Amino acid sequence: MTCDRAIAxxxxxxxxxxxxxxxxxxxxxxPYRPGQRALVKVKHARTADCAVAGFxxxxxxxxxxVGSLLLGLHDAAGQLHHVGVCATFTQAMRAQLARELALLxxxxxxxxxxxxxxxxxxxxxxxxxxxxxxxxxxxxxxPLRVERVCEVGYDHLQGxxxxxxTQWKRWRDDRAPASCRYDQLEVTPxxxxxxxxxxx
Numbered sequence: 001m002t003c004d005r006a007i008a009x010x011x012x013x014x015x016x017x018x019x020x021x022x023x024x025x026x027x028x029x030x031p032y033r034p035g036q037r038a039l040v041k042v043k044h045a046r047t048a049d050c051a052v053a054g055f056x057x058x059x060x061x062x063x064x065x066v067g068s069l070l071l072g073l074h075d076a077a078g079q080l081h082h083v084g085v086c087a088t089f090t091q092a093m094r095a096q097l098a099r100e101l102a103l104l105x106x107x108x109x110x111x112x113x114x115x116x117x118x119x120x121x122x123x124x125x126x127x128x129x130x131x132x133x134x135x136x137x138x139x140x141x142x143p144l145r146v147e148r149v150c151e152v153g154y155d156h157l158q159g160x161x162x163x164x165x166t167q168w169k170r171w172r173d174d175r176a177p178a179s180c181r182y183d184q185l186e187v188t189p190x191x192x193x194x195x196x197x198x199x200x
Contacts, residue, residue, distance in 0.1 A: 003028070016044060021155060044155050046186055047169060048073075051177035052148040053080060053113065054141045055101055058094050065094035066101065070141055071152065071166065074181045080112045080181075084162035086152050093168075094138075104144040111143040149175040157185065 002008055012023050022043035030038060050071035058067035068087035072080040089097065108114055152166035160182070 008188035012042065012044075016156065034087070041097055045153060047151055047153050048157070048166075048185055049149050049151050049172050049175050049180050050083065050086075050166075051146050051180045052079060052101075052109070052144060052150055053082070053146050054143045055097070056085075056141050061094070065091065067094070068105060068165070069097075069150065071150075071162075072146065072180070074178060076181070076183070077119055080146065081160060082113065083157075083160065084154075084164075084166055086150065086166045086168050086169045088165070093173075101142075101144060101148075104143050104147060106143050108143045130147065146177045149173070149177055164190075 002011075008023055008025075016022075016145050022041060025042055026038070032039075034102040046059040047150040050073060053072040054070035056070070057063070060182045061067075066089070068085040070085055071083050073083045074080055151172050153169055154162045154164070154166045156163055191200040
């Protein structure tokens, strides 16, 4: 805990490598209030351009509204990896996306992730796998021709995936999906908490 802005800024940048999201700011006399949004979480904010490789339908609106977009990034060899989802849409935009993306739907056999159906291989997370948060959740997805690019906001990567769901920013019609690569992302050097909090 500190009242020094410079020290807090240093923590904000150094502690990220140890897996911490950011810092919390609050008035000195404000106690912790369970279940209330009384504190301010200051988190890292970054953007990335991702290939849109598929989508999931919105709950109770199959065929009418898109629930989330499945995002991909290419590695140095050109392989497309599933890196997370974007699900921050208004209901009107969900309906608009359903109309737009209907023109891009393809059979999974023609998709770069065709080998991931019906069972995943041992490496990494795959679309359609059981949710790590909700075992009963349907994670079925609709494959798309990989032709669209969107810009999303994210906080940081966990391994080769975005740690949390990303935030929609805009379509990037000026970018080709093949140009959406991991090397565009800001890499945070790893750090150990024990070293960060070691006594001087």
